Amino acid sequence: KAGVTQTPRYLIKTRGQQVTLSCSPISGHRSVSWYQQTPGQGLQFLFEYFSETQRNKGNFPGRFSGRQFSNSRSEMNVSTLELGDSALYLCASSLDGSSTDTQYFGPGTRLTVL
């Protein structure tokens, strides 16, 4: 079974631009979560989607948004990029997103904002 895939793997943008990252979950998984990883703040939860609905959200500004499609693929969008948005963005999928569910992580998208 294929793992979680994320595209693109690397992105370079400039301040003020917007960016869209994509995540394809493991086949059969319906829950997708997103995390931001930075050297200063570590791993922080962004949001979780299940059946095209956002069920949980972390403490990030409204510039960070996401969505999920009927095939469970998910995208996250960051508008008006700031230098501090440079990070590794990780996507994780699980069967149903319950507390005891195991999350499987993708390799991440490395975003650099110049």
Next chain:
Amino acid sequence: AQSVTQPDIHITVSEGASLELRCNYSYGATPYLFWYVQSPGQGLQLLLKYFSGDTLVQGIKGFEAEFKRSQSSFNLRKPSVHWSDAAEYFCAVGASGGYNKLIFGAGTRLAVHP
């Protein structure tokens, strides 16, 4: 508020030596606890998890962890470290409210001397 503390930022061990990585959590109810490993440029791989039952949990790659409620700890151990174990290790707790929100510790970077 829920939190996870990994007191050791860096640890260096010799190949073949035993390893213990510390993790302390703050959580009101019975926690769901996880250990993940991240190799450079990679996503996170689940080593093991604890939900309930036996407090000694076996994981992949020869790792184990022991849940101690009285000490609010979930330390990761391996009896004999291999050079390929060099990576960053993250302890995480499943946040209340569920839906795949994991709260991560800051991570412990493990170096292995030959």
